[in-house]
Amino acid sequence: MSYLALNIDMGKRAVLIVGGGKVAARKLQTLREAGAVVRVVAPAVLPAIREQEASGAVTIRSGGYETADLDGVTLVVAATDDPAVNRRVALEAGERSILVSVADQPEAGDCHFPAVLRRGGLEIAVSTGGRCPALAAEVRDAIAGMIGNDYADIVEQLAADREKLLTEGNGTTYNKAILRTKARCLIAELSAPKDIS
Template sequence: MSYYPLMIQLADRPVLLVGGGRVARRKGDALLSAGADLRVVAPALCDQLAELAAEGKVAWRQGAFAPADLEGIFLAVACTDRREVNARVGDLCRERGILCCLCDDAGQSDAIFPAVVKRGAFQLAVSTGGQNPGLAREVKKRLARQFGPEYAALCQESGQARQAILRAAQGAEREVLLRQLDKAALEGTDLPAEED
């Protein structure tokens, strides 16, 4: 299956996490870091998810998944240890036009979780289309060493300069200034600026 890489704004959007174990915790951490309004349905929660629920950071409905859990949901992530439950979540999501990720079946998922290096607004995402998540994690580790914390400031500062150019310049001049900005932003890093 071929996936199109796309960044999605999840801040304050309702996201359902079906499952309460180790995999659910990892996915939940990623979703919370994106600002999702995270709702969890599971008979039980691992310690870390239980702690988040106790702190009010996630809403937990204790019990088995039910179709009503999908009401008003933007994205559903099914990561139980029962394949038939995950498949049922996927089937219901497709019927209702809800994006879904089935952690045990990338081929039936609308979305998958990439391995991400995050430096402020600067993000690099690596995916193998669900074929080999371990490979994606190893590539992520290499990228994390190459693209250090300084990229957060680089992204913010160059973004502010870009906005100033967009306000001040028009047409061909704007394009020239934007290209110069991008090249200048990379001069202070280990990456060479690309030639036109």
């Protein structure tokens, strides 16, 4: 199955996580970093999740999942240790056309969390479509060895150059050619062997 690779501005979008364990905590961290407004529903939650509630970063409802928990959410993460509950969450979210990620049964959901490498404004996402997250993480880590923090500076430099070109009113084709050439040059500089003599 093919998936659409897409970055979404999650700022102020409501997300529901069903589950309160380690997987839920990891997904919560990812969603918080993206600016999502997160609600957690679980009979019990890890202290790491509870601490975020104390800071106002997340709301928690103690108890089992209920269909009404889906009200007003854009995305649901089913991350319980009960496959039947996860399937129910996926089914009910699907009936409401709400995107759902199912931690233990990726094929039951319609979206997945990729392994992400960040260098400032540069994000590289690696996904196997939920088929083998461990491989995606290994590939991300391999790329991390090639893409250093200097790439964050390149993003800022090229973004400033792009903004300048846009204000000059040049054509799209011209701007694209100029920025691609600059990007290639900057990447080549980073890749060139360093003189250590």
